[in-house]
Amino acid sequence: MKIILTLCFFSTAWAQSTKPTSSPVWDVEPVSQKRGLALDQAFAQLIKQHGINTACIGVIKAGQLVWQGQYGQQNETESASANTLINVASITKTVTAETVLRLVAQGKLDLDEPMAKYWVDPDLEGDAQVKQLTARMALSHRSGLPNWRFFTESGKLQFMNAPGSSFGYSGEGIVYVMRYAEKKLGKPFEDLVNEMVFEPLAIHNSFMRVIPENFPRIAKPLDDDGKFYGYYCYPGGYCREAGSFSATGDMVTTVSDYATFLVSAMRGDGLTESLKAERFKMNAVEVPKEQINCAGVANARCPQRLGYGLGWCISVLDNDLLIGHRGTDWSTVSLAYCYQNSGDGLIIFLNAPNRKGLAGMVAALELLDPDSPELHGYIMRRDRQN
Helix, strand or coil: CCEEECCCCCCHHHHHHCCCCCCCCCCCCCCCHHHHHHHHHHHHHHHHHHCCCEEEEEEEECCEEEEEEEEEECCCCCECCCCCEEECHHHHHHHHHHHHHHHHHCCCCCCCCEHHHCCCCHHHCCCHHHHHCEHHHHHCCCCCCCCCHHHCCCCCCCCCCCCCCCCCCCHHHHHHHHHHHHHHHCCCHHHHHHHHHHCCCCCCCCECECCHHHHHHECCCCCCCCCCCCCCECCCCCECCCCCECCCCCCEECHHHHHHHHHHHHHCCCCCHHHHHHHCCCCEEEECHHHCCCCCCCCCCCCCEEEECCCCEEEEECCEEEEEEEEEECCEEEEEEEECCCCCEEEEEEECCHHHHHHHHHHHHHHHCCCCCCHHHHHHHHHHHC
C-alpha cells in the first residue's frame, strides 16, 4: 500500500473561472496531513471489511489533486500503488465525449448534423429514422438506441424510440458517435483521443485499447471466491480481444491521470464559450424530481434533478451542479465528480465484485464527502443487492 499526500495552495485560476456562490456551499473537506493519515487507516479497514480487492482514491480541491491513496493488491505479489492501472468501466465515456467536443470546437465535427451523412450501421440501413440521429442526441443518451444490441430480441441494432425523443442510456449511441468521427475525419478514434486529450495533457498512463503488455500493471479482477477469469474478461466466458478498442468502457487509468483529465474538462479546455455552456446543460432527465427519494439518508443533500449533459452525468443542486460519471461492471464500481463552483471533487475507483463494490462505495463516500448527493443512489443500489 502506497499513500501519496500532496498539500498545496489552491489554484487561483479556478476561482477566476467560476462565479461566487451563496450558501449552501458545495465542497469537499480539505485533507490535512493529520486527516490524510486518518483516511489511510480508515481505507485500510474499509477494504478488509467490504472485501475490496483494490481501491484507488483521489481528493480534488479547487481544481487540484491534493491527496490520493491506493489500497489493497494490484496482484498476488504487488500492493496497489500510484502506478496501478484500474478499470473504470463507463467513466471511459467522458474521455470519448471530451474528444468529440474538442473536435466540434475546432469545426471538424458537428453536434447537429445527421451522422448518417458519414456512417450508417448495417443493422439500420433502410430505417429512415437513422437520418435524424445526431451526435448531440447520442452524447446525451437520447439516441433512441438500446444500451447494447445484444439486449434486443433480434440481437440487431434497432431504434427503441425515435431519435431525440426521450432518455435511454445507450452504449451503442456512444459507439455511433465514435464511428461518425472516424468516418468523417478518416482516422481511428484512438488517434483522435491522443491528439485531443491525452497528448495535450501529458497523460501517459491511460489506455482505451486492450494491451497485453499492460496486464501486470492492472488491478487484478477477482470474483467473490477469488477466481480470476482473465484481464478484460467476464465470468460468463467472454473476453475482449487483444488490440480491441472501446470508446464506452474498460479504460484503465491511474488516479493522477484521470484527475488531470477531469480538472481539464471542468475548466473547459479546448472548447468554445458556447460549448462550455452547452455540455453541462441537462439535455436528458434520467430521474425526474418527483422520483428522487432522499428520505433514507439524513445527512446527505438531495439533488433536484438527475440527468445527462453532453457525455456527462449532471446533478442539479441548490446554486450548483455536480458533474461527473459513474462506472459499474461485474468487477468495477467507479465514480468521479466535481462540484462546478468550488472545483472540489472525488475520484473513487474500486476493483471488487459488484455487490461488495457498491457497499464499499457507500462507505468511501461517507468518509470523503458525507453529504454527497451521490450517496442516495449508491445506498439504494447497495440495498437492492442485499
